[in-house]
Amino acid sequence: MALIEAKRLTKRFGDFTAVDGIDVEVSQGEAFGFLGPNGAGKSSTMRMIGCVSPLSEGTLRILDMDAASDGPAIRARLGVVPQEDTLDMELTVRDNMWIYGRYFGIPRSAVKERSERLLDFVQLTDRADSRVEALSGGMKRRLTIARSLISEPEILLLDEPTTGLDPQARHVVWERLFRLKQQGVTLVLTTHYMDEAEQLCDRLVVMDRGRIAAEGSPRALIEAHSTREVVELRFAVDEKVDLGPLQGLAERTEQLPDRVLLYVRDGDSAVAELSRRGIAPQSVLVRRSTLEDVFLHLTGRTLVD
Amino acid sequence: MTVGQHVLVARILPRLPGARGSVGAVVTRDLMAARRNWIVPLSGFFEPLLYLLSLGIGLGSLIGKIPGPGGHLVGYREFVAPALLASSAMNGGIFESANVFFKMKFGKIYDTMLATPIEPIHIALGEILYALMRGVTYSVGFLGVMLALGLIESPWALLALPAAVLIGFGFGACGTAAATYFRTWQDMEWMTLAVLPMFLFSTTFYPLSTYDGWLQGVVRVTPLYQGVALLRELILGPVGLSAVGHAAYFVAMGAVGLALTGRRIKHLLLT
Numbered sequence: 001m002a003l004i005e006a007k008r009l010t011k012r013f014g015d016f017t018a019v020d021g022i023d024v025e026v027s028q029g030e031a032f033g034f035l036g037p038n039g040a041g042k043s044s045t046m047r048m049i050g051c052v053s054p055l056s057e058g059t060l061r062i063l064d065m066d067a068a069s070d071g072p073a074i075r076a077r078l079g080v081v082p083q084e085d086t087l088d089m090e091l092t093v094r095d096n097m098w099i100y101g102r103y104f105g106i107p108r109s110a111v112k113e114r115s116e117r118l119l120d121f122v123q124l125t126d127r128a129d130s131r132v133e134a135l136s137g138g139m140k141r142r143l144t145i146a147r148s149l150i151s152e153p154e155i156l157l158l159d160e161p162t163t164g165l166d167p168q169a170r171h172v173v174w175e176r177l178f179r180l181k182q183q184g185v186t187l188v189l190t191t192h193y194m195d196e197a198e199q200l201c202d203r204l205v206v207m208d209r210g211r212i213a214a215e216g217s218p219r220a221l222i223e224a225h226s227t228r229e230v231v232e233l234r235f236a237v238d239e240k241v242d243l244g245p246l247q248g249l250a251e252r253t254e255q256l257p258d259r260v261l262l263y264v265r266d267g268d269s270a271v272a273e274l275s276r277r278g279i280a281p282q283s284v285l286v287r288r289s290t291l292e293d294v295f296l297h298l299t300g301r302t303l304v305d
Numbered sequence: 306m307t308v309g310q311h312v313l314v315a316r317i318l319p320r321l322p323g324a325r326g327s328v329g330a331v332v333t334r335d336l337m338a339a340r341r342n343w344i345v346p347l348s349g350f351f352e353p354l355l356y357l358l359s360l361g362i363g364l365g366s367l368i369g370k371i372p373g374p375g376g377h378l379v380g381y382r383e384f385v386a387p388a389l390l391a392s393s394a395m396n397g398g399i400f401e402s403a404n405v406f407f408k409m410k411f412g413k414i415y416d417t418m419l420a421t422p423i424e425p426i427h428i429a430l431g432e433i434l435y436a437l438m439r440g441v442t443y444s445v446g447f448l449g450v451m452l453a454l455g456l457i458e459s460p461w462a463l464l465a466l467p468a469a470v471l472i473g474f475g476f477g478a479c480g481t482a483a484a485t486y487f488r489t490w491q492d493m494e495w496m497t498l499a500v501l502p503m504f505l506f507s508t509t510f511y512p513l514s515t516y517d518g519w520l521q522g523v524v525r526v527t528p529l530y531q532g533v534a535l536l537r538e539l540i541l542g543p544v545g546l547s548a549v550g551h552a553a554y555f556v557a558m559g560a561v562g563l564a565l566t567g568r569r570i571k572h573l574l575l576t
């Protein structure tokens with residue numbers, strides 16, 4: 001059974017359409033991602049799923065209830081990590097956990113026990129009595145995640161869970177989310193980092209300008225929309241790049257402002273062919289295809305600019 | 306009850322247990338936040354008290370007796386005290402609106418609440434209840450002072466506290482509703498602009514008869530006048546049917562403010 005089922009989901013702000021009739025299904029225990037650039041409509045979609053934003057059109061069923069009429073009952077079973085931290089700056093770390101539990105009407109003793117356990121889970125036990133203001137960005141993010149878990153939600157909505165974190169903090173968050181997934185929590189997340197999507201998502205949709213451009217597992221998407229390997233060529237800044245000599249070298253060639261991408265099955269033989277043709281870029285890098293390449297192929301634009 | 310009312314009650318009652326928890330959580334949050342800055346709220350209490358001491362007792366010693374609600378003569382400080390009690394209830398309710406503005410606009414407190422089972426009307430109720438609690442705290446303190454100074458004359462004065470609660474509710478609800486319309490801190494000035502003249506001219510310091518005919522009408526419709534009149538009747542006597550009218554005024558004011566606050570929160574945050 002699908003835990004989340006959206007049909008022709010649409011969000012309009014005035015006459016601007018932020019989400020343009022998308023169909024999405026998320027099933028039990030899945031980690032599902034929305035990947036897309038700024039303004040794609042990811043947050044607008046997440047807010048509708050979180051039942052804090054009325055749909056403009058379409059239907060949205062969550063946990064077998066109707067988002068339009070059963071908002072409070074649905075929200076009781078969701079955990080939400082919004083794009084911007086909305087921690088209570090006037091309270092301490094521990095009090096943030098406590099009051100959030102009370103918002104859900106969870107009995108005091110249970111809130112107490114869970115807060116301690118969750119603060120430990122996100123490694124904030126030693127900061128429990130600090131004011132939230134004094135925390136670093138990564139700590140705040142971890143606290144927001146811990147807070148969202150106080151109600152032991154069946155579905156966890158994470159809007160860009162690691163944006164703005166340093167690599168180490170991101171890995172801590174990823175590792176925690178992975179553990180939650182293993183515990184059977186259904187994860188729905190948005191991101192504009194392809195590595196995050198690849199790390200965490202079983203299945204994802206690529207979103208662009210309010211529409212879904214493609215859907216599948218990260219691997220399937222890469223297989224369907226890109227080649228196995230990519231050769232990245234960088235030329236000197238003032239050099240005028242002539243794509244002529246590259247003809248027939250790759251299945252597909254993309255020219256970006258700062259580099260040229262060759263989509264090939266075998267990177268090393270392509271590099272060998274390059275030198276045979278006497279092409280000598282400033283740097284050559286062979287790498288595997290990522291979702292970034294999928295996105296570039298589908299939309300003609302890069303994901304993070 | 307009409308059929309419509311029955312339906313309404315049948316729809317609201319089953320939701321009350323959940324609503325009580327939600328409203329309670331909203332109030333709890335405010336109490337937790339207030340633990341840090343408990344000094345500020347006290348100013349609203351001391352202001353009327355200082356007026357009582359300076360004008361009521363100081364200036365009052367120069368002024369003879371003046372007619373109370375029933376036409377009988379009372380001392381000036383007896384006359385002024387109930388009015389200052391009303392304004393302390395008003396202050397408690399209204400001062401909270403600045404906090405509501407902050408919580409909504411900068412603290413994102415309500416966004417957080419709305420991601421949980423809490424609904425806009427629960428937030429409205431909780432915030433107004435909290436504003437009201439502050440108003441009641443001021444009123445209790447002020448009543449205590451009045452009692453100590455021997456300024457209470459009628460046994461009806463027992464009703465002064467519930468009446469102050471009602472006044473706090475009316476002002477708290479409307480102040481909170483008004484706060485949802487503020488865009489910048491400067492907009493708070495409008496609140497001050499409404500409160501200060503009301504405090505000075507709502508028969509706080511002299512009887513209604515001081516005004517000319519049409520001005521009396523204007524003063525009569527202001528909420529603080531209604532509160533002053535209600536408390537003066539209860540504390541100085543005699544109590545007439547008019548007290549019921551004044552009370553109804555605040556019930557209506559509170560109901561309108563509550564409904565408006567709920568609608569505004571929904572409109573502004575559930576976009």
Ligand SMILES: Nc1ncnc2c1ncn2[C@@H]1O[C@H](COP(=O)(O)OP(=O)(O)OP(=O)(O)O)[C@@H](O)[C@H]1O
Pocket residue numbers: 013016017018036037038039040041042043044045083192576
């Ligand atoms: N409340 C609003 N009023 C008007 N327009 C809005 C509102 N919220 C979002 N939009 C618009 O809808 C579009 C999609 O916004 P949304 O926040 O869903 O994008 P996003 O994919 O989350 O982007 P980002 O990666 O920057 O977070 C944007 O063009 C944005 O300007």
Ligand SMILES: [Mg+2]
Pocket residue numbers: 042043044083159
């Ligand atoms: Mg977003």
